[in-house]
Amino acid sequence: EVQLVESGGGLAQPGRSLRLxxxxxxxxxxxxxxxxxxxxxxxxxxxxxxxxxxxxxGATEYAASVRGRFTISRDDSKNIAYLxxxxxxxxxxxxxxxxxxxxxxxxxxxxxxxxxxxxx
Amino acid sequence: SYVLTQPPSVSVAPGKTARITCGxxxxxxxxxxxxxxxxxxxxxxxxxxxxxxxxxxxxxFSGSNSGNTATxxxxxxxxxxxxxxxxxxxxxxxxLVFGGGTKLTVL
Numbered sequence: 001e002v003q004l005v006e007s008g009g010g011l012a013q014p015g016r017s018l019r020l021x022x023x024x025x026x027x028x029x030x031x032x033x034x035x036x037x038x039x040x041x042x043x044x045x046x047x048x049x050x051x052x053x054x055x056x057x058g059a060t061e062y063a064a065s066v067r068g069r070f071t072i073s074r075d076d077s078k079n080i081a082y083l084x085x086x087x088x089x090x091x092x093x094x095x096x097x098x099x100x101x102x103x104x105x106x107x108x109x110x111x112x113x114x115x116x117x118x119x120x
Numbered sequence: 121s122y123v124l125t126q127p128p129s130v131s132v133a134p135g136k137t138a139r140i141t142c143g144x145x146x147x148x149x150x151x152x153x154x155x156x157x158x159x160x161x162x163x164x165x166x167x168x169x170x171x172x173x174x175x176x177x178x179x180x181f182s183g184s185n186s187g188n189t190a191t192x193x194x195x196x197x198x199x200x201x202x203x204x205x206x207x208x209x210x211x212x213x214x215x216l217v218f219g220g221g222t223k224l225t226v227l
Contacts, residue, residue, distance in 0.1 A: 035216070045155070045163065045206050047216035061215055097162055105210040106153045106168035113162055 009114030022098030124219035142207030
C-alpha cells in the first residue's frame with residue numbers, strides 16, 4: 001500500500017526547534033519530489049516547502065512565511081523526508097502534512113498529518 | 121503574489137450539480153489542481169491538470185479552466201461529497217498557492 005506517515009509533532013515553546021519526519025512506503029520514494037503543508041486550526045491549506053528528487057539535485061524551495069527558519073531534507077535510503085523547524089512562533093501552530101508530488105505540483109498521496117502546537 | 125479566490129460556501133441539493141469556482145489572474149494559463157478535504161482528514165486529489173481525474177475518483181467530478189476562472193463540477197451530488205474543496209496552482213512568483221477553500225454543503 002502506498003502510504004505516508006508523519007511523526008514528530010507535539011508541543012514546543014516559542015523560539016525552540018522541532019523535527020518532523022515523513023516515512024514513505026509502497027513506492028520508490030527517491031523518484032519523487034516531496035512537499036510539506038500545514039493547516040492552522042479552522043483555516044485553509046498552506047504550502048510550507050518542497051524538496052526535489054536527487055535526479056533534480058534535491059533542490060528545495062520554501063514559502064516566504066518559513067524561509068530561513070524551516071529546512072527540508074530527505075534520506076532516500078530510509079524513505080524519509082524531514083521538516084526541520086527552528087525559531088518556532090505561535091503562528092506555526094498547525095497540523096503538518098507531507099505529500100508526494102505526482103507530477104508538476106499535483107499531490108496525489110498525503111499523510112494523515114501531525115499536530116504541532118507552539119505555546120509557552 | 122498570486123491570489124486564488126474561491127466562494128466560501130456552496131450549497132446544493134442531492135442529485136443536483138455543484139460548481140465551485142476558483143478565480144485568478146489569467147488562471148487559464150496555469151495548471152489547476154483540486155483537493156477534497158473532509159473534517160479531520162487529509163486532503164484528497166480529485167482533479168489534476170485542470171480536468172484529469174486520478175484513479176478512484178468518480179466520473180461525477182470534472183474540471184475546466186479558461187480565462188480567469190477554473191471550475192470544479194460535481195454532478196449528481198451525494199451526501200458523501202460534503203467537504204471543503206481547495207484549488208491549487210504553481211506560480212512562478214509565489215510558488216505553490218491554494219485558494220481559500222469552499223465548503224460544499226449538501227442540503
